[in-house]
Amino acid sequence: xxxxxxxxxxxxxxxxxxxxxxxxxxxxxxxxxxxxxxxxxxxxxxxxxxxxxxxxxxxxxxxxxxxxxxxxxxxxxxxxxxxxxxxxxxxxxxxxxxxxxxxxxxxxxxxxxxxxxxxxx
Amino acid sequence: xxxxxxxxxxxxxxxxxxxxxxxxxxxxxxxxxxxxxxxxxxxxxxxxxxxxxxxxxxxxxxxxxxxxxxxxxxxxxxxxxxxxxxxxxxxxxxxxxxxxxxxxxxxxxxxxxxxxxxxxxxxxxxxxxxxxxxxxxxxxxxxxxxxxxxxxxxxxxxxxxxxxxxxxxxxxxxxxxxxxxxxxxxxxxxxxxxxxxxxxxxxxxxxxxxxxxxxxxxxxxxxxxxxxxxxxxxxxxxxxxxxxxxxxxxxxxxxxxxxxxxxxxxxxxxxxxxxxxxxxxxxxxxxxxx
Amino acid sequence: xxxxxxxxxxxxxxxxxxxxxxxxxxxxxxxxxxxxxxxxxxxxxxxxxxxxxxxxxxxxxxxxxxxxxxxxxxxxxxxxxxxxxxxxxxxxxxxxxxxxxxxxxxxxxxxxxxxxxxxxxxxxxxxxxxxxxxxxxxxxxxxxxxxxxxxxxxxxxxxxxxxxxxxxxxxxxxxxxxxxxxxxxxxxxxxxxxxxxxxxxxxxxxxxxxxxxxxxxxxxxxxxxxxxxxxxxxxxxxxxxxxxxxxxxxxxxxxxxxxxxxxxxxxxxxxxxxxxxxx
Ligand code: SF4
Ligand code: SF4
Numbered sequence: 001x002x003x004x005x006x007x008x009x010x011x012x013x014x015x016x017x018x019x020x021x022x023x024x025x026x027x028x029x030x031x032x033x034x035x036x037x038x039x040x041x042x043x044x045x046x047x048x049x050x051x052x053x054x055x056x057x058x059x060x061x062x063x064x065x066x067x068x069x070x071x072x073x074x075x076x077x078x079x080x081x082x083x084x085x086x087x088x089x090x091x092x093x094x095x096x097x098x099x100x101x102x103x104x105x106x107x108x109x110x111x112x113x114x115x116x117x118x119x120x121x
Numbered sequence: 122x123x124x125x126x127x128x129x130x131x132x133x134x135x136x137x138x139x140x141x142x143x144x145x146x147x148x149x150x151x152x153x154x155x156x157x158x159x160x161x162x163x164x165x166x167x168x169x170x171x172x173x174x175x176x177x178x179x180x181x182x183x184x185x186x187x188x189x190x191x192x193x194x195x196x197x198x199x200x201x202x203x204x205x206x207x208x209x210x211x212x213x214x215x216x217x218x219x220x221x222x223x224x225x226x227x228x229x230x231x232x233x234x235x236x237x238x239x240x241x242x243x244x245x246x247x248x249x250x251x252x253x254x255x256x257x258x259x260x261x262x263x264x265x266x267x268x269x270x271x272x273x274x275x276x277x278x279x280x281x282x283x284x285x286x287x288x289x290x291x292x293x294x295x296x297x298x299x300x301x302x303x304x305x306x307x308x309x310x311x312x313x314x315x316x317x318x319x320x321x322x323x324x325x326x327x328x329x330x331x332x333x334x335x336x337x338x339x340x341x342x343x344x345x346x347x348x349x350x351x352x353x354x355x356x357x358x359x360x361x362x363x364x365x366x367x368x369x370x371x372x373x374x375x376x377x378x379x380x381x382x383x384x385x386x387x388x389x390x391x392x393x394x395x396x397x398x399x400x401x402x403x404x405x406x407x408x409x410x411x
Numbered sequence: 412x413x414x415x416x417x418x419x420x421x422x423x424x425x426x427x428x429x430x431x432x433x434x435x436x437x438x439x440x441x442x443x444x445x446x447x448x449x450x451x452x453x454x455x456x457x458x459x460x461x462x463x464x465x466x467x468x469x470x471x472x473x474x475x476x477x478x479x480x481x482x483x484x485x486x487x488x489x490x491x492x493x494x495x496x497x498x499x500x501x502x503x504x505x506x507x508x509x510x511x512x513x514x515x516x517x518x519x520x521x522x523x524x525x526x527x528x529x530x531x532x533x534x535x536x537x538x539x540x541x542x543x544x545x546x547x548x549x550x551x552x553x554x555x556x557x558x559x560x561x562x563x564x565x566x567x568x569x570x571x572x573x574x575x576x577x578x579x580x581x582x583x584x585x586x587x588x589x590x591x592x593x594x595x596x597x598x599x600x601x602x603x604x605x606x607x608x609x610x611x612x613x614x615x616x617x618x619x620x621x622x623x624x625x626x627x628x629x630x631x632x633x634x635x636x637x638x639x640x641x642x643x644x645x646x647x648x649x650x651x652x653x654x655x656x657x658x659x660x661x662x663x664x665x666x667x668x669x670x671x672x673x674x675x676x677x678x679x680x681x682x683x684x685x686x687x688x689x690x
Binding site for chain 3: 129130131132133134137156158159160161164180197199200201215216218219220221222225226234257259260261262264265293294295296297300314315316317318319321322325328329332343346347350371373376377379380381382
């Protein structure tokens with residue numbers, strides 16, 4: 001299974017970034033092979049709907065689980081429709097987060113953490 | 122790390138003056154000027170620019186010589202941005218929204234969306250802290266996007282340097298840029314004036330902070346020019362669970378200090394300066410909780 | 412003649428100038444283009460006779476027809492559509508109403524409907540002012556669309572006074588684009604000068620003649636005045652800083668209510684301006 005983690009940097013030692021839509025990088029980690037890659041988050045540059053665009057990218061990468069700080073309602077809806085599991089409110093390094101996920105220590109997030117971002121800004 | 126945005130709805134209520142003085146009083150922080158349209162925070166902070174980056178904004182359509190003047194694009198453009206009056210397809214960049222419909226329909230591929238430089242953003246050092254600010258090219262679009270860009274930079278720096286607070290001078294109005302300057306912050310402080318338009322804009326901008334679920338403080342500047350209206354603002358705050366954090370008297374010294382590029386808090390005889398210090402003491406409790 | 416009143420930032424007295432100019436002239440068409448925060452009505456107190464909706468088109472998606480190919484989401488430059496699992500998700504607040512998704516859908520699964528994004532209000536203010544204002548619905552960031560709807564009401568052969576939105580970005584540029592002259596209102600402070608310089612840059616670019624009104628003259632310093640003198644920029648008027656004026660303003664009253672001699676001063680400005688208007 002592939003895991004998508006919003007990250008402040010490109011390595012497993014980087015921290016989980018608070019911002020889902022506007023984090024600088026995503027780490028895509030494969031829990032079967034233990035391989036990972038980093039992708040620059042293009043939606044960070046989006047005029048609006050960064051969370052939506054990031055979610056669409058995560059879907060296209062065939063990710064099954066998302067680990068992040070905060071997810072807004074728009075991104076939450078898109079990820080939810082694609083049946084992607086969301087663990088939010090996570091802090092610490094990407095590596096720790098993956099370990100915790102493997103040990104099944106997370107609780108799934110039922111709703112969005114931050115209210116909707118209206119506007120095109 | 123906590124973030125506070127100082128906003129006003131209406132401009133000219135003293136927002137930037139208060140933000141500048143807060144920035145001087147704070148510690149372990151980063152400052153952001155998100156009024157990218159008419160940035161003023163640098164005037165008092167007098168920072169040295171350390172890094173300049175291009176802001177490439179949203180795209181606008183451009184036509185090339187291949188155009189055969191078929192008029193397809195003109196028919197489909199919803200923004201009246203394309204005119205065909207002089208037998209030549211012309212695109213009005215003021216009206217163009219960059220949706221890409223014309224590019225899609227053009228049978229000879231004569232239209233392309235082009236992103237251009239629409240301004241710059243800077244990371245600077247002042248004697249108090251790092252300041253992230255920007256300059257939008259005059260008349261350019263997408264100030265909301267530039268605000269987001271500036272805030273991204275500030276948040277990255279704060280994350281890397283373990284800063285405790287980000288103080289943001291917000292954008293005026295209730296549109297895109299304000300929303301971008303509020304998105305995801307912990308606190309908002311609305312600076313208002315006891316005038317009819319001040320109250321009207323206060324209520325409008327509060328709608329925005331309420332929508333975002335942001336803990337909101339209110340501060341009435343020049344409260345003594347109309348005590349009746351100040352009273353009305355108080356009532357509104359009480360009813361809406363807005364913490365009234367202070368009221369600043371009208372004080373000529375504010376503009377005099379500004380003209381001499383001095384901070385009003387450093388002027389011992391200024392009533393407004395004293396009040397701003399008191400307000401900061403309260404804000405500090407929230408920004409630095411432990 | 413189209414005369415716009417603008418300022419680099421809000422709160423400099425732009426609306427005050429526009430309103431008092433209109434009241435002094437008496438007969439004109441007044442248009443509040445500051446559709447995010449239209450305030451002129453507080454002072455002109457028009458009796459609004461007509462209210463007209465401003466609408467835009469939003470797409471909706473027919474579930475039975477859509478096969479989730481994702482073409483619409485790929486096209487939309489504003490991230491207003493996402494395709495996840497087997498459904499289309501639409502985010503109305505991000506949609507610009509361009510019609511692109513409808514155009515690209517190979518299945519014909521997209522339809523459109525009208526949604527309201529604001530209002531145009533028309534009325535009459537004493538003595539002879541035809542009053543128009545745009546009012547953007549909060550949450551819909553379609554400032555320009557509401558302004559474009561106002562454009563349609565601009566009449567010929569009458570003095571039009573436009574109260575512009577503050578700043579120098581898109582909405583301000585849109586408001587001044589057809590002006591024959593623009594009055595820039597500023598304050599004699601470093602902030603005021605900084606904002607004035609940016610506004611001047613915009614107007615120069617657009618080839619629109621302009622002059623300056625200094626409001627709250629007496630506060631701050633003379634940087635603004637010196638700059639104007641040095642660069643041959645006409646200072647049309649200086650409005651002294653006066654607690655009394657501020658009090659009238661705070662109650663929604665005009666400068667003419669306070670001191671009728673302002674009428675003559677504003678009429679004179681208009682004469683000055685007529686010498687310089689764009690041909
Ligand atoms: S109409 Fe245009 S902006 Fe709206 S969803 Fe369709 S493609 Fe996107
Ligand atoms: S383009 Fe049409 S068929 Fe394809 S996902 Fe969009 S609505 Fe459905």
